[in-house]
Amino acid sequence: MSANRYLFALLLLALAACSESEHFAGQEPAAPMALAAAPRAAAPSVELPSFVNLVRQEGQAVVNISSVQTIRDGTSDFPALPDDDPFYEFFRRFMPPSGPRQFQAQSLGSGFIISPDGYILTNAHVVDNTDEVTVRLTNKREFKAKVIGADTRTDVALIKISAEGLPVVPIGDPARLEVGEWVAAIGAPFGFENSVTAGIVSAKGRALPDGSFVPFIQTDVALNPGNSGGPLFNMRGEVVGVNSQIYSRTGGFMGLSFAIPIDVAMDVVKQLRGSGKVRRGRIGVQVQEMSADLAASFGLKDVTGALVGMVEKNGPAEKAGIRPGDVILSFDGRPVPTSSDLARMVAESRPGSTVALRYWRKGQVASVNAKVEELLPERGSSSAGASVPEAEAVQSNAAGLQLSDLSAEQRARLKTTDGVLVRGATGPALRAGIQTGDIILALNQQPVHSAAALEKQLENVAGQTVALLVRRGPATVYVPLRMR
Numbered sequence: 001m002s003a004n005r006y007l008f009a010l011l012l013l014a015l016a017a018c019s020e021s022e023h024f025a026g027q028e029p030a031a032p033m034a035l036a037a038a039p040r041a042a043a044p045s046v047e048l049p050s051f052v053n054l055v056r057q058e059g060q061a062v063v064n065i066s067s068v069q070t071i072r073d074g075t076s077d078f079p080a081l082p083d084d085d086p087f088y089e090f091f092r093r094f095m096p097p098s099g100p101r102q103f104q105a106q107s108l109g110s111g112f113i114i115s116p117d118g119y120i121l122t123n124a125h126v127v128d129n130t131d132e133v134t135v136r137l138t139n140k141r142e143f144k145a146k147v148i149g150a151d152t153r154t155d156v157a158l159i160k161i162s163a164e165g166l167p168v169v170p171i172g173d174p175a176r177l178e179v180g181e182w183v184a185a186i187g188a189p190f191g192f193e194n195s196v197t198a199g200i201v202s203a204k205g206r207a208l209p210d211g212s213f214v215p216f217i218q219t220d221v222a223l224n225p226g227n228s229g230g231p232l233f234n235m236r237g238e239v240v241g242v243n244s245q246i247y248s249r250t251g252g253f254m255g256l257s258f259a260i261p262i263d264v265a266m267d268v269v270k271q272l273r274g275s276g277k278v279r280r281g282r283i284g285v286q287v288q289e290m291s292a293d294l295a296a297s298f299g300l301k302d303v304t305g306a307l308v309g310m311v312e313k314n315g316p317a318e319k320a321g322i323r324p325g326d327v328i329l330s331f332d333g334r335p336v337p338t339s340s341d342l343a344r345m346v347a348e349s350r351p352g353s354t355v356a357l358r359y360w361r362k363g364q365v366a367s368v369n370a371k372v373e374e375l376l377p378e379r380g381s382s383s384a385g386a387s388v389p390e391a392e393a394v395q396s397n398a399a400g401l402q403l404s405d406l407s408a409e410q411r412a413r414l415k416t417t418d419g420v421l422v423r424g425a426t427g428p429a430l431r432a433g434i435q436t437g438d439i440i441l442a443l444n445q446q447p448v449h450s451a452a453a454l455e456k457q458l459e460n461v462a463g464q465t466v467a468l469l470v471r472r473g474p475a476t477v478y479v480p481l482r483m484r
Helices: 002-025 051-063 088-094 262-275 292-298 316-320 340-350 410-416 426-432 452-460
Strands: 062-073 101-113 119-122 130-134 142-151 156-160 183-187 195-206 216-219 231-235 239-246 258-261 285-289 306-311 328-333 354-361 364-371 394-396 401-405 419-424 439-443 465-472 475-482
Touching: 051 062, 051 183, 051 231, 101 183, 119 262, 119 316, 119 354, 142 262, 156 262, 183 239, 195 452, 216 239, 239 262, 258 262, 262 306, 292 426, 292 465, 292 475, 306 316, 306 340, 316 364, 328 340, 340 426, 452 475
Parallel strands: none
Antiparallel strands: 062 101, 062 130, 101 119, 119 156, 130 142, 142 156, 183 195, 183 231, 195 216, 216 258, 231 239, 239 258, 285 306, 306 328, 306 475, 328 354, 354 364, 394 401, 401 419, 419 439, 439 465, 465 475
16 A cells, blocks of 8 residues: 555544544534535526517517608898898899708607508607608518698607508506516617617606696606607507607606507597597696695695686686685596696596586585586797886885786786786795796785785785795796795
């Protein structure tokens, strides 16, 4: 036996003896010495969702849309100079005006097929006021499309191509969509056809300033110019929204994208397909969001409902008895959580129908019936603000307001017998958002007749939060003011 084998045998005997002695001493046998540390248990793996099957099954129903619009520019190469300008004759002789110019602008968007006979849903801003619309399918076939109708208030449009047997997308239920759920978009950002992006639902029922009739689905799905009008899918391969717009300070994606719920879009499609236009209801009120400060000033326990800031003269709401300062709590039996919810409910109601309005007024809850009228197309409106006069102002130290009475001419132009003009705002009034040129019509639902009267009213509410009814341009809103 070699020396190495001899030493190895002695080592094994020694180990065996140690193990046996420990066993007889009432101890558990020690584990053999490991030559390397045992590997740690692997952490449970997190499997991210796969969108392969979704894209494979539903991607063929997504289309790319290009539209062409002819823009006429009224300018010419001839500079605008007066007849007596020394260069007028020079330009007239050697650079005659070429007349108005026109050029074509092309825009790109997306859409998806909702019926085998060629009806396609997209955004209104993709195809509205265009001269020519072209649809390109995933198999590279191209069709000229006819615009059936476009609704700018919801940014939904319906177009039609002459084709049969087309693949269609399944329509889902946005009500089942959960915040945090995975979603995917297919579209053509910057013209890159059939691009797929994914993310999660960030919020539901989001109200945007330019979309009061749409409870937007907010996601962090990457959208860019060209994605507009494309579908937003859930993980079951169902369309739950129409990608419409992004919030951005750069023009590109910044993590905030918004989609029109598919049930809202399909309701618009139904009307466009039937008549080419959308009919909406109106009751003749201007409402605003209820805040905690406003609720406290009115004595409301819950921050809910739609606060009425202005009631249209001889409109449905006024005829029913609704007044400024009322808080509408329910519409036709449905609770009104926010003012944007009321706007959508009224818009969805059928013109000519009668609805029940449940409202709160000075601590009392009552109900009235109002007949819904049709909302007419938007028209341009001029400002109804007041210019600041040169007369001496009354200083209100309690609220930081500089006030003056309205002149007879201003009252006639504004069609009001009450109100005072704000000439300046500092302190609490400035923090509340009061602006120069605002007309303060009421304080805590009590009409304001003069600047001196308002100053006395403010002195009586020191340390409280009050509600000022303010007219600013064509709008009338309540502003909560925290007094010192």
